[in-house]
Amino acid sequence: MTSSEISAPERIEVQSPEGSYAIYIGEKSLRTLDALLRLHSLSGRAAIVTNHTLAPIYGELLSELLGAPLIAVPDGEQYKTLETVRTLYDRLLELGIDRRGVVIALGGGVIGDLAGFAAATYLRGIAFVQAPTSLLAMVDASIGGKVGVDLPQGKNLVGAFKQPAFIVVDPTLLPTLPDIEWICGTAEIIKAGLLRDEALLDADLYRRDNKAFIDVLRRAIQIKVDYVQRDPYEQNIRAELNLGHTFAHAVEKVSGYTWRHGEAVGFGLVAAARLSYAVGLCEAALPERVESLVSAVGLPTRCSFEPSAVRAAMRTDKKRQGETMRFVLLRGVAQPEIRDDVPAQAVLDVLESLRH
Ligand SMILES: NC(=O)c1ccc[n+]([C@@H]2O[C@H](COP(=O)([O-])OP(=O)(O)OC[C@H]3O[C@@H](n4cnc5c(N)ncnc54)[C@H](O)[C@@H]3O)[C@@H](O)[C@H]2O)c1
Ligand SMILES: [Zn+2]
Secondary structure (H helix, E strand, O other): OOOOHOOOEEEEEHHHOOOOOOEEEEEHHHHHHHHHHHHHOOOEEEEEEEOOHHHHHHHHHHHHHOOOOOEEEOOOHHOOOOHHHHHHHHHHHHOOOOOOEEEEEOHHHHHHHHHHHHHHHHOOOOEEEEEEEHHHHHHHHHOEEEEEEEEEEEEEEEEEEEEEEEEEEEEEHHHHHHHHHHHHHHHHHHEHHHHHHHOOOOOHHOOOOOOOOOHHHHHHHHHHHHHHOOOOOOHHHHHHOOHHHHHHHHHHHOOOOOOOHHHHHHHHHHHHHHHHHOOOOOHHHHHHHHHHHHHHHOOOEOOOOOOOHHHHHHOOOHEEEEOOOEEEEEEEEOEEEEEEEEEEHHHHHHHHOOOO
């Protein structure tokens, strides 16, 4: 396959306080990475950061294509740590990557966060390119400039804002993604649909054989882009992206992280819709619609955890005097509303109604 047989990827522009950058979306666009690096005048030495799962599938080919070395770390959230970042610094130094160098993150959100944090801090920051390979990273994690690592005390406790030079989204990488990871990625797209785009609320779109899936990617990416452009440092409106996430983070935590983030988000969307109805914000049809969609794509709509335990695991900064809490709720599809006055009892009642 020569690059002349690949049509030029579509380009979405993202404005950020550090300047604008592009998201290229297109079939086989990863194979144009060499040309994109040149287009962006990134002529310094490049290193590709990936994991041991992706190295043999895509990493080695990309490494050959670019003539750039591959740095592979173990696969898994448990390796999104400062220790792993330290090993990245060591390799970057060994490889002689200097200030003109570029780090290319080839992987899911874990690799994007890790490699981005290394790029943000190595030599006080070098260029960074995102090549997301998971559905979640394509529509969510790679966009918005948040990078970082976990500490034993909690997830994402150390990090930085680091905008990429560009992002390249290639849907031809998705067929190798395990089903469960695919389903988890759909949770964030359904969330985006509930916030802004009713056309995304159709279970048929999320079949793995959907030939027009690139349209879904484009729409979901555009929604995240709109949010991060309006609120790059997450001071106000970007908080709407937390729809379903107050429940989700709590369920992940109570499950001892045996629930994946996307699964917890699926459940969290159902809970947030029920809560919206419980406080009189929307019609009963909304939670019913959310529940049938979440369940149709294969995400959980029930959990077995004690409501009081889930409530207790909700981040304390979102509780106000223990009585009322802050939530992103929905008046309807594409009508989110941030409310600070949600009674804690209503949260408990919703959790009880979703218990199995
Ligand atoms: N920075 C942000 O704004 C942001 C936003 C959301 C999530 N995140 C972070 O993203 C991480 C979750 O990302 P994720 O869901 O992509 O998880 P992940 O990076 O762990 O990837 C999931 C699994 O899929 C595999 N995989 C990825 N792409 C593949 C492909 N094309 N083919 C085969 N296997 C593939 C990975 O090796 C991994 O085993 C979390 O650490 C989360 O904190 C960050
Ligand atoms: Zn999420």
